Amino acid sequence: QQPVQSPQAVILREGEDAVINCSSSKALYSVHWYRQKHGEAPIFLMILLKGGEQKGHDKISASFNEKKQQSSLYLTASQLSYSGTYFCGTEIASGGGADGLTFGKGTHLIIQP
Amino acid sequence: GAGVSQSPSNKVTEKGKDVELRCDPISGHTALYWYRQSLGQGLEFLIYFQGNSAPDKSGLPSDRFSAERTGGSVSTLTIQRTQQEDSAVYLCASSSQGRQPQHFGDGTRLSIL
Numbered sequence: 215q216q217p218v219q220s221p222q223a224v225i226l227r228e229g230e231d232a233v234i235n236c237s238s239s240k241a242l243y244s245v246h247w248y249r250q251k252h253g254e255a256p257i258f259l260m261i262l263l264k265g266g267e268q269k270g271h272d273k274i275s276a277s278f279n280e281k282k283q284q285s286s287l288y289l290t291a292s293q294l295s296y297s298g299t300y301f302c303g304t305e306i307a308s309g310g311g312a313d314g315l316t317f318g319k320g321t322h323l324i325i326q327p
Numbered sequence: 328g329a330g331v332s333q334s335p336s337n338k339v340t341e342k343g344k345d346v347e348l349r350c351d352p353i354s355g356h357t358a359l360y361w362y363r364q365s366l367g368q369g370l371e372f373l374i375y376f377q378g379n380s381a382p383d384k385s386g387l388p389s390d391r392f393s394a395e396r397t398g399g400s401v402s403t404l405t406i407q408r409t410q411q412e413d414s415a416v417y418l419c420a421s422s423s424q425g426r427q428p429q430h431f432g433d434g435t436r437l438s439i440l
Binding site: 216243244246248254255256257258261301303305313314315316317318319320 | 331360362368369370371372375382383386409418425426428429430432434
């Protein structure tokens with residue numbers, strides 16, 4: 215089942231913070247976050263594994279609540295370069311082996327100067 | 328090459344024709360994935376290869392779609408008797424092994440007239 219992302223779109227001023235949420239009805243093994251700019255390939259941001267971890271890179275961080283099957287991506291002090299569509303991709307816990315990611319519909323982020 | 332390479336970058340063909348899309352993954356990556364992205368939509372998983380084997384073909388939309396991977400490297404996605412609803416961007420990704428970050432190519436934009 216496709217994970218649900220919220221919000222669908224957000225417009226920010228440069229320097230403001232944003233939170234993007236991703237929730238699943240399935241027990242998850244991992245959550246992947248990607249950013250895609252118009253006409254370009256999705257770019258990997260980070261992966262979070264079950265166990266409820268939190269990761270950060272520069273001003274972008276994420277958390278994974280295994281009990282709620284939810285992940286959140288945090289963008290702090292947003293920069294113009296953060297604009298794009300953010301996708302979460304999920305891997306379910308069952309199945310034993312690897313599989314493709316099931317992606318949400320994306321969150322459109324627009325950063326204005 | 329340094330990244331995932333896909334060809335052609337654009338393909339326009341008439342309804343009913345067959346098309347072949349090629350993906351050359353990052354050298355040494357054993358896992359290869361095909362996704363489809365329709366206009367303004369998220370990414371839809373099609374098929375996953377580990378080496379030359381495809382453990383899960385359930386994502387292929389119909390029996391007109393097939394894929395193969397030879398030598399644990401290049402993969403070809405073939406669509407037979409194309410239909411207008413096949414129009415989309417077909418993205419290929421590879422990872423060092425299953426359940427690792429996926430690196431995407433720039434995609435093939437397929438247009439069926």
